[in-house]
Amino acid sequence: LEMRVKERTAELGKIVNALQEEVFQRIKTEEDLKESEQRYRSLTVATTQIVWTADAKGRVGDDIPSWRNFTGQSVEAVKGQGWIEALHPDDRKPAMKIWSQAVRNHSFYQTEYRLRRNDGKYRYMAVRGVPVQEEDGSIVEWVGTCDDITERKEMENRRHITNTLLTLFVQKTSRKEYLDSVVEIIGRLSGCRCVGIRLANADGYIPYKAYTGFCEEFLTLESKLSLNEDVCACIRVVTNRPDPQDAVVMTEKGSFRCDNTFNFVDSLSENEKKRFRGNCLHAGFASVAVVPVRYRQNILGAIHLADEQENKVPLETVEFLEEMAAMIGEAVYRFSVEESLRLNEGRLLEAQRLAHLGNWEWNIAKGTLWWSDEVYRIFGLEPQPFGATYEALLSYVHPDDRKLVDESVDRALREGIEYNIEHRVIRPDGNERIVNEKARVIYDARHKPIKMAGTVYDITEQKNAEQELHEKQKQLRALAAQLQIVEEKERRRIARDLHDSIGQILAFSSRELDTIQKSLPDKMAQSLREIINQLDNAIVQTRTLSFDLSPSTLYDFGFEIAVEDLLDRIAKEKNIQCQYENCPGAKPLAEDVKVLLYRSVRELLINAVKHADSSLIKVSIFRSGSVIYVKVEDNGRGFDVSVLESGSRRSGGFGLFSVRERLNQIGGRLKMESAQGKGTKAVLTAPLDLEEGN
Secondary structure (H helix, E strand, C coil): HHHHHHHHHHHHHHHHHHHHHHHHHHHHHHHHHHHHHHHHHHHHHHHEEEEEEECCCCCCCCCCHHHHHHHHCHHHHHCCCHHHHHHHHHHHHHHHHHHHHHHCCCCCCCEEEEEECCCCEEEEEEEEEEEEECCCCEEEEEEEEEECHHHHHHHHHHHHHHHHHHHHHHHCCCHHHHHHHHHHHHHHHHCCEEEEEECHHHHHHEEEEEEEEEHHHHHHHCCEEECCCCCCCCHHHHHCCHHHHHHHHECCCCEECCCCCHHHHHHCCCHCCCEEEEEEHHCCCCCCEEEEEEEEEEEEEEEEEEEECCCCCHHHHHHHHHHHHHHHHHHHHHHHHHHHHHHHHHHHHHHHHHCCEEEEEEEEECEEEEEEEHHHHHCCCCCCCCCCCCHHHHHHHHHHHHHHHHHHHHHHHHCCEEEEEEEECCCCCEEEEEEEEEEEEEEECCEEEEEHHHHHEEEEHHHHHHHHHHHHHHHHHHHHHHHHHHHHHHHHHHHHHHHEEEEEEEEHHHHHHHHHHHHHHHHHHHHHHHHHHHHHHHHHHHHHHHHCCCCHHHCCCHHHHHHHHHHHHHHHHHHCCEEEEEEECCCCCCCCHHHHHHHHHHCCCCHHCCCCCCCCEEEEEEEEECEEEEEEEEECCCCCCCHHHHCCHHHHHHHHHHHHHHHCCCCCEEEEEEECCEEEEEEEECCHHHHCCC
C-alpha cells in the first residue's frame, strides 16, 4: 500500500508540475497580449495614419481615437455607420457601396474618398481594410487604415491639368477654343464661380477673350479697361508695376490674391482707395485673384478669378495658376502668331489672285511639286486636284516651249543660276496663257540641290496689251509718216509759191523801180532807193523762208549735199567755224527718212548756235551695213541730257525729245553725250533704203 501511495503521489506531483507550467504559460500569454494591445493602441495614437476597427458586420463599436482626432467627431458619432457623415457628400454613396460589398463577400476592402478634417477642409484618403478570421473562416472583426494622400492627389491633378493644357494646344485649332477650355479647367481647379482670361489688344485695352460666370454689365465695364489710361490692381499686375498698398495681397511672382476684398479695402486710406476702380467690389466679389499672363516678359494679359464667398483663392491655387500662366502665355502667343500667319497667308493668296502671281516649290529628292492656289488657277485647274509633279507641269506647257523650260531647269541645276523665262501654257479647256517664270535652286550643306523654288506670273493680258500697243504704235508711225509726207508736200508747195510767185514779183518790182529811179530827180530817187532796199530785204527773207520750209537742195541733190549746204549757210550767216565730213559710198534713204534726218540735223545745229554758244561745229556722215550714221559735235556749253527724258522745252529739250521719238518710230535712234562746259555729241542712226540703193 505504501508503495502504491508513493507511486500515486509521484504521479500527482507530475500533474501538479504540468498544471503549474500551463498556468505560467497562460499568464505569460495574457501578459504578452496585453503588452501587444498596448503597443497597438500606442501605435494607433502615435501614427499619422487613421487605424480603425469594425465588427464582423462592418459596424464601428469600439472607440477609434485617430479617426476622432482627425475628423473631430465624438465617440458616439463614429459608432455604427456614423463615420460615413465625415465623408464628402459626393463620396458617401460610392464608399458605402464598396464597403458593403467587401463585408458581404469577406473580401479585401480598398477605396479612396475625401474625408473632412477638423478644420473643415477635405483631405484625400487611401483606405484599406482586411477581415480577421477564425480557423473556421468566420469573421471576428475588420481592421484597416486611412492614409492621407492629398499631396499626391494634388500632384497627380496638377500633372493631369498640365498634360491637358499641352493636349489642348495640339487639339484646338483657334485661340478662342483653347481659352474657353482653359477657363473651364481653371474653374474646376479653383472652384470659383467666375473665371476669365483677358488679353491686351493693339489699342491698349484688355478685354475678356474667354470667361464664365461674369454678368454682362460687369464685362461691359471691364472691356473698357485701358493699360495706358486706367488705374487699378489688374493694370498693375499685368504691367508688373504694383503700388505700395498692394504688397499685402501680392504673391512673390506678382499676382494679386485677396480672400476678403471688403476687409482689404476698409484697411486702405482714401487716397489708396482711389488706386482701385472698385468694379469687383461693386459686383460683390469677396475673393479675387489676378494672375499675369506673359510670354518671355512680353505683356499678354491676365487670369481673373472671382467669387462672392471668402477664401476661394488659396495661395497654393494661385501659385499653381502662376505655373500654368507660363504655359498659357506660350500657347496664346503661338496661337496669335498662327492667326497672324493665317491672316497674312490670306492676304498673300488674295494678292496673288489679284496679281495673277503664284509660287511653287519642287522637292527634287522626292520628286513632288507644290503649287500655290494661284498657280492652279493660272493653269486652269481647281486648287489641289492632283499630285503635282515636274512631269505634270511639263504636260501643261505648250509643246513648242517644253524644250525651253526643260533646258532652263537643267541649266539652273547644273550651273546653280536662276532662270527667268517666258512660255505658253495650254489649259485643259484649250485656252492658251503666257506666263513669266522665275526660279532658283536651293542647296544643302554639301552643296547638293535639294529644292527649287519659283514664281509663275500670268502675263497674258500684259502681252496682249503690248501687242495691241505695238499695233497702235505701228499705225501711229504709219500715220505720222503719212502726215510727214503731207507736211513736206505742203512745205514744198508753199516754198515753191514763195519762190516762183511772190519772190519773182518782188524781184521784178525791184528791177523796174531801179530803172525808174535812174530817171527821177535826186530827192525822189533817194526815197525810191529806200523802197528798193526794202524790197531787196523782202526778197532775201522770202528766199530764206522758202529754204527753211523746203530746201530745194534736199530734193534736187540729196541728203548729204543738203547738210553740207546747211553748214555753209550757218558758217556764213553766224560766222561759226563748221567742218563737214562725208565718207564715200552710196547712202540711199527713203523719202520720209531723208526728210526726218535732215530736219533732225537742222534741229541739232540750231541748238548748237542758239543755246550752246558754240564756236566750232562738226558734222560727220558714214555708213555701216544697212544703217546710216550722222554725228553732230560742238564745243559749246553742253547741257543735262536728262531733259530728253522729261521732254522739257529748256535748252531745246522738247525739240530733241521729239527728234528721238520720231527716229524711234522709223527704227532709228538718237544718242546724246553732253556735260556742262564740255560740249555736246549727238549720233543719229536710221535704216538705209537698200532696195532703192540696189
